[in-house]
Amino acid sequence: MEELILQRVQARLSYKPWQVEAVQQLLEEDNTIPFIARYRKERTGSLDEVAIKEIADTYQEEEQLEKRKQTIQQQLEKQKQWTKELAQQLKEAKTLQEVEDIYRPYKQKRKTKAMIAKEHGLEPFALWLLAHPQEEIETQWEKYLSDEVSTKEEVEQGAIEIIAERVSQQRKERDWVRKEIWQHGSIASTKKKEAEDEKAVFQMYYEYQEPIKSVPSHRVLAMNRGKKEKVLQIQFLYDKEKIENFFVKKAKATEDTTVSALIRQGIHEGLTRFLYPSLEREIQQELTQKAEKQAIDIFGLNLYHLLLQAPLQGKVILGLDPAYRTGCKLAVIDSTGKVLEIAVIYPTASPKQDIPKAKEKIRQLVEKYQVEMIAIGNGTASRESEQFISECIQEFHLPIYYTIVNEAGASVYSASEAARKEFPELAVEERSAISIARRLQDPLAELVKIEPKAVGVGQYQHDVSQKELEQALRFVVETAVNKVGVDVNTASTALLEYVSGLTATTAKNIVAYREEHGPFTERKELKNVSRLGPKSYEQAIGFLRIFDGKNPLDQTEIHPDSYSAAQELLQEENISLQELGTKEVSEQLAHLSAKEIAQTYNLGLETTKDILTALQKPGRDIREASEKPILRQDVLSMSDLQKGMKLQGTIRNVVDFGAFVDIGVKQDGLVHLSKMSKKFIHHPSEVVAVGDIVTVWVDDVDQQKQRIALSLLPIENEK
Structure with missing residues (x-):
C-alpha cells in the first residue's frame, strides 16, 4: 500500500519521484521538517520547508483516502454487495468525493420512503416504468397491490419514490450536475427580514450575487459570518430547468404518456428533494474549505514576515502602553531585554491627567537610562500618546526617535501563565508595556510567547477551523524560529519549544540546566540536559547558537556532524577559528570553490555551500537584511x-x-x-x-x- 500511496503523491505533485520518496523516508526516520530542509539537502534536492510539508500533507491525505477505501470495501463485503466492478471503481477513484459517490447507493441510512416502497415489492414496477414498455400502465399496477399498498395512486407514488432516489444516487449524473452548478451557477446573499445590522457591517451583501467559480475567499467567509450572525441568508442560483431536461432526455421520458409523466415526476422529486440540497451542501462546504485554506495561508504568510522583521538589538528602549483612564504604562528595558524601570503617566484624557508631570517623567527616564528609542503600542489612545511623545522630543530636544508597534496579542501574553511566571510582581498592564518594548527589540523572541492567532495579521481568523489554523501557524513559527536560530543562553522556554526536535519538557529542562549550571559554553554540553536524547540532540543542535563560547563554530548554523570537515578546511587555508568573521578571512573564503571542497572532503555540494557561507558570516542573523521600522520624531494627523x-x-x-x-x-x-x-x-x-x-x-x-x-x-x- 505504501508504494501505491507514494505513486499517487508523485502523480499529484510537481516534484521528482525520488524527492518525494526521500522526504517520506526521512520523515519516517523521525526527522523534523526544519532539520530535513537545512541538513539533508542532498537527499531531497534542496527542497525547502514548504515543499517538504506539502509532500508530508499530501501523503497523509492519500493515506487517509486509502484507509477510507478499505473501510468501504469491508462494509460492502458485509452487505454482500462487493463486486469486481465496484473494486475497479474504488481503485480508480482519486478523491474522497469520488469514493463517497461510489459508496452512496450502498450507505446505511435511516429508512426512506423508497426503501419502504421496495419492501412493499414496488421496485419491479419502477424498473418496468424506466424500461418504457409498450403496454398501458393499467395492465401492470394491479399486480403490485397488497395489504400495504391498496390503490393505484400508492403503487405509482412508491415507484416515484424509488425513481427519485435512483436519480440522486447515479454517480456520473451527480458529477455532471455538480460541475454544471460550479461552472454556471451563482452564489447569492440577501438580508433577512427583521435582521439587525446596526453598523451595516454586511451592507455590501444585502443584495449580492457572484459566479460560484470566481467568488473570492474573503467574500465567502464574510457571507458565512453574516449567515452565522443571522443577518444574511445564502442561496445558490443555477439553471434547474436545464438540469431537469438533461435527466428527462437521458431517461427518454419526453413523450406525452402516463409512463413518461411518472418518470418525470420521479426525476423532479429526486432533484428537488435529494440531489440539489445535497450538492448545495457539498458546494458550500467546498467553498468554505477553500476560503478557509486561503485565509489560513495568508495569515501564515503575514505571520512569517512579521516574525522575521528586523530586530533593533543592542538598544535601550522605552515601551509605552497607551490608555486613557488607567494611564499610560511605561517600561524601560536594556539592550538585553532586562527591565530597568516601570512607571505610569497620565498624558491622555482622564480624571488624573497631568501632562507637565508626564513630560517630566519621560525626560527623566530618557536621560537616566540613555534611552535610544520609544516603542508606542497601537491600541487605544495610541495617536494621542504619539502626539505627546512627539511634543516631549521637540520640547526637551531629546536625541531619540519613536515608532508605532503593533500590540495585537500583548494583552493576551500579559495575562498568560508565562507572563505571570516571568513577572509575578507586576500588573497585567505593566507586563504589556514590557512586551511592546521587546517587540521592537526582537520581534521573534517576543511574539512566540503569544498564541499565533492573536497577533492580528490575518483575515477572518475566528471564522476558520481553529484546529487547522493552529497547526498551520505553529508550522510557520517553527519555520521562522529555525531559520533564524536561537541563542540557547538567552532564549525563553516559549522560544525553545519551537526549535526542531525540542518539546515543552526539553525546553524547560534546558532553561533549568542553564539556571543551575550557568551559561552553556559549548554545544555538546547540551547532551547533559535531562531527557534530551541522541535523536533530539541531532535534530536541535544545529539551530541552537552559543555566542562567546569555547568553539566559534557553535555560533554558526554548521551542524556538529560537519565540524571536522570545517576545521580541516580552515587548517588547510591557514585560518584559525578565532579569525572567523574578519573581513580578510571572509574574502579569502569567498574565493574558494565549493565544488572542489565538496570533492576533497567527501561532502555534498549544498552542504559545502552552507558551510562556506556560515564560515564567512559566523553569528549572522538573516533578519538583518529586512527593512528596519520607520522611526519618527513628529506626528501627522x-x-x-x-x-x-x-x-x-x-x-x-x-x-x-x-x-x-x-x-x-x-x-x-x-x-x-x-x-x-x-x-x-x-x-x-x-x-x-x-x-x-x-x-x-x-x-x-x-x-x-x-x-x-x-x-x-x-x-x-x-x-
Missing part, C-alpha cells in the same frame, strides 16, 4: 492629508483585497488590490509583505468614516 500626498508607511496586514498601511496617523490606510501595480496581479502578497516599508500616495480621505484610501501608484496632484 488625518486633517493633514491631501489627495496626491506622497508618504512612507509600513505594511501592517495583507488581505485578499489589499493591504493596510500605517502612515503615522490614527487610522491605517488601505491600498486596494487595483492600486498596487500597473501589471495584473492575483493577490496583494505578490507585491507587498507585512513589515515592508513602502511609498504610498493618498487617494482619498473620508473624515466621517475615518477611512484612508492609498495607492502604491503615483496619482495626480502630488504634494
Whole structure:
C-alpha cells in the first residue's frame, strides 16, 4: 500500500519521484521538517520547508483516502454487495468525493420512503416504468397491490419514490450536475427580514450575487459570518430547468404518456428533494474549505514576515502602553531585554491627567537610562500618546526617535501563565508595556510567547477551523524560529519549544540546566540536559547558537556532524577559528570553490555551500537584511492629508483585497488590490509583505468614516 500511496503523491505533485520518496523516508526516520530542509539537502534536492510539508500533507491525505477505501470495501463485503466492478471503481477513484459517490447507493441510512416502497415489492414496477414498455400502465399496477399498498395512486407514488432516489444516487449524473452548478451557477446573499445590522457591517451583501467559480475567499467567509450572525441568508442560483431536461432526455421520458409523466415526476422529486440540497451542501462546504485554506495561508504568510522583521538589538528602549483612564504604562528595558524601570503617566484624557508631570517623567527616564528609542503600542489612545511623545522630543530636544508597534496579542501574553511566571510582581498592564518594548527589540523572541492567532495579521481568523489554523501557524513559527536560530543562553522556554526536535519538557529542562549550571559554553554540553536524547540532540543542535563560547563554530548554523570537515578546511587555508568573521578571512573564503571542497572532503555540494557561507558570516542573523521600522520624531494627523500626498508607511496586514498601511496617523490606510501595480496581479502578497516599508500616495480621505484610501501608484496632484 505504501508504494501505491507514494505513486499517487508523485502523480499529484510537481516534484521528482525520488524527492518525494526521500522526504517520506526521512520523515519516517523521525526527522523534523526544519532539520530535513537545512541538513539533508542532498537527499531531497534542496527542497525547502514548504515543499517538504506539502509532500508530508499530501501523503497523509492519500493515506487517509486509502484507509477510507478499505473501510468501504469491508462494509460492502458485509452487505454482500462487493463486486469486481465496484473494486475497479474504488481503485480508480482519486478523491474522497469520488469514493463517497461510489459508496452512496450502498450507505446505511435511516429508512426512506423508497426503501419502504421496495419492501412493499414496488421496485419491479419502477424498473418496468424506466424500461418504457409498450403496454398501458393499467395492465401492470394491479399486480403490485397488497395489504400495504391498496390503490393505484400508492403503487405509482412508491415507484416515484424509488425513481427519485435512483436519480440522486447515479454517480456520473451527480458529477455532471455538480460541475454544471460550479461552472454556471451563482452564489447569492440577501438580508433577512427583521435582521439587525446596526453598523451595516454586511451592507455590501444585502443584495449580492457572484459566479460560484470566481467568488473570492474573503467574500465567502464574510457571507458565512453574516449567515452565522443571522443577518444574511445564502442561496445558490443555477439553471434547474436545464438540469431537469438533461435527466428527462437521458431517461427518454419526453413523450406525452402516463409512463413518461411518472418518470418525470420521479426525476423532479429526486432533484428537488435529494440531489440539489445535497450538492448545495457539498458546494458550500467546498467553498468554505477553500476560503478557509486561503485565509489560513495568508495569515501564515503575514505571520512569517512579521516574525522575521528586523530586530533593533543592542538598544535601550522605552515601551509605552497607551490608555486613557488607567494611564499610560511605561517600561524601560536594556539592550538585553532586562527591565530597568516601570512607571505610569497620565498624558491622555482622564480624571488624573497631568501632562507637565508626564513630560517630566519621560525626560527623566530618557536621560537616566540613555534611552535610544520609544516603542508606542497601537491600541487605544495610541495617536494621542504619539502626539505627546512627539511634543516631549521637540520640547526637551531629546536625541531619540519613536515608532508605532503593533500590540495585537500583548494583552493576551500579559495575562498568560508565562507572563505571570516571568513577572509575578507586576500588573497585567505593566507586563504589556514590557512586551511592546521587546517587540521592537526582537520581534521573534517576543511574539512566540503569544498564541499565533492573536497577533492580528490575518483575515477572518475566528471564522476558520481553529484546529487547522493552529497547526498551520505553529508550522510557520517553527519555520521562522529555525531559520533564524536561537541563542540557547538567552532564549525563553516559549522560544525553545519551537526549535526542531525540542518539546515543552526539553525546553524547560534546558532553561533549568542553564539556571543551575550557568551559561552553556559549548554545544555538546547540551547532551547533559535531562531527557534530551541522541535523536533530539541531532535534530536541535544545529539551530541552537552559543555566542562567546569555547568553539566559534557553535555560533554558526554548521551542524556538529560537519565540524571536522570545517576545521580541516580552515587548517588547510591557514585560518584559525578565532579569525572567523574578519573581513580578510571572509574574502579569502569567498574565493574558494565549493565544488572542489565538496570533492576533497567527501561532502555534498549544498552542504559545502552552507558551510562556506556560515564560515564567512559566523553569528549572522538573516533578519538583518529586512527593512528596519520607520522611526519618527513628529506626528501627522488625518486633517493633514491631501489627495496626491506622497508618504512612507509600513505594511501592517495583507488581505485578499489589499493591504493596510500605517502612515503615522490614527487610522491605517488601505491600498486596494487595483492600486498596487500597473501589471495584473492575483493577490496583494505578490507585491507587498507585512513589515515592508513602502511609498504610498493618498487617494482619498473620508473624515466621517475615518477611512484612508492609498495607492502604491503615483496619482495626480502630488504634494
